[in-house]
Amino acid sequence: MQSKRLIINRFKCAYCGACISVCKNNANELVETFLRIDENKCNCCGLCVKVCPMNALSIEEV
Amino acid sequence: MTEYDVVVVGAGPGGSMAAKTLAENGVKVLMVEKRQEIGSPVRCAEGVSKVELESLVEVKKSWIAAEVSGAKIYSPDNSVIVLSEEQAGNEVGYVLERKIFDRWLAKQAAKAGSEVMVKTSAIGIDKKREHLVIKLRRMGEVFEVSAKMVIGADGVESRVGKWMGLDTTLKLNEVESCVQYLITNLKYEMDYCHFWLGHSRSPGGYIWLFPKGNSSGNFGIGVMPSMAKEPAKVYLDRFLNEVGIDTSHVVEVVAGAVPVSPMEKASTERCLLVGDAARHADPITGGGIINAMKGGIIAGKVAAEAVKNNDFSSKFLSKYDRLWKEDFGKTLERNKILQKKLLKMDDKTMDKLIKSLSDSNLKEMSITGIVKELIKKNPKLLWDLKSLFF
Known part of the structure; x- marks a missing residue:
């Protein structure tokens, strides 16, 4: 019943791990250069969006 | 299941110094690095104090990109403080080539006897009564190793601490969001480091230029996400445009996050954290290499003692906290107050x-x-x- 979703722009992502450092739910993982989101754990709080230096993350209504 | 005394997660300067110290003390140690290449991509401006670095390792020309003879600090209205040669040694001095430096350090750990695995992530830890079972994923293959304790040198995105019960999650006012361009053909005064202050151009952080030799330099920014209204990259691009830096020769883009709020405890039962994972970066400068290396050495020594005494209790391992606080922890605390x-x-x-x-x-x-x-x-x-x- 989720109405929001975290979107990754992979062309902007510099796989730096900033988003991982602020995630309380451990909903993301950096697999080398690939950012993986566990949608079951992500509650779209938006902290990772704010910390991303590259503007690669956004929350969109689904 | 292969049995180790200690598993070190992460092969940055902190992890390598820990693994090296452990191996030198006869401890059976494995160091894992999730990336396929140690030291790349860097997340760092690469500046270190000459004096401090020289106290820790024998300096090799191969990983020194440049030496700086001073620093200039610019206020928001571009008034400047100039710090020249003899005065400039303490906070910066060398600009490293981290890609080569990190690998060199990892090799020192390997030479001392540490096992090293790359393209290997730690994906979970199972706490047993007498040991830890650490789940690793190496090139797609999942397997387990046993260890008496773990050292988390897994960076700002550390998971080791969280698995072991230390909350290392950063708040938006405890982190700097950073981006950096390595620009070449740079027409700038290149024997100095440059620092631009001011919340209007870099909210809660600063802009830097670290020369890397041959007219190249790391031009970067850190902003505090709780204060910034836009992403770090927007502020950096705006600044470079305003001061008229030619950005048509950018040969590398890196991003990163720096923890700028120290934590009370970087140890718990069967676990020590070092470097960014332990938030050992300086709240004012954001510099973390030297502290990571020092912390790595201290962690290696304490862990080696723990192995020798077969005591992995949080009480025994808290010796690590006492030692890093005595060493660089006091400065972290002081600089946190200054940062506020x-x-x-x-x-x-x-x-x-x-x-x-x-x-x-x-x-x-x-x-x-x-x-x-x-x-x-x-x-x-x-x-x-x-x-x-x-």
Whole structure:
């Protein structure tokens, strides 16, 4: 019943791990250069969006 | 299941120094690195203090990109403090080539006897009564190793601490969001490091230029996400445009996050954290290499003692906290207080402070040296810092 979703722009992502450092739910993982989101754990709080230096993350209504 | 005494997660400067120290003490150690290439991509401006680095390792030309003869600090209205050669050694001095440096350090750990695995992530830890079962994923293959304890050197995105019960999650006012371009054909004064202050151009952080030799330099920015209204990259691009830096020769883009709020405890039962994972970066400068290396050595020594005594209790391992606090922890704490003061300071006040030093002959280029001088010139404004620095 989720109405929001975290979107990754992979062309902007510099796989730096900033988003991982602020995630309380451990909903993301950096697999080398690939950012993986566990949608079951992500509650779209938006902290990772704010910390991303590259503007690669956004929350969109689904 | 292969049995180790200690598994070190992460092969940055902290992890490698820990693994090296452990191996030198006869401890059976495995160091894993999730990337396929140690040291790449870097997340770092690469500047280190000459004096400090030389106290830790024998310096090799192969990983020194440049030496700087001074630093310039610009206020929001571009008043400048110049710190020249003899005064400049303490906070910066060498600019490293981290890609080569990190690999060299990992090789030192390997030479000392540590096993090293790359393209290998730690994906979970199972705490048993007498040991840990650490789940690893190496090139797609999941397997387990046993260890008596773990050292988490897994960076700002650390998971080891969380698995072991230390909450390392950063809040938006405890982290700097950073981006950096390595620009070549740079027409700038390249034997100096440059630092631009001011919340209007870099909210809660600063902009830097670290020369890397041959007209190249790391031009980067850190902003505090709780204060910034836009992503770090927007602020950096705007600044480069304003000062007229030619960005048509960018040969590398890197991003990163720096923890700028120290934590009380970087140890717990069967676990020690080092480097960014332990938030050992400096709250003012954001520098973390030296502290990571020092922390790695201390962690290696304490873990080796734990193995020798077969005591992995949080009580025994808290010795690590005591030792890093005695070493660099006090400066982290002090600089956190200084950081809070600076975060609240408006740009006009910062201009005034920088101007007050324009005719000073600074004896040492260090945070301590600069702040002491600032307090002397502006006792009323900075009275609350006095007891910290004198």
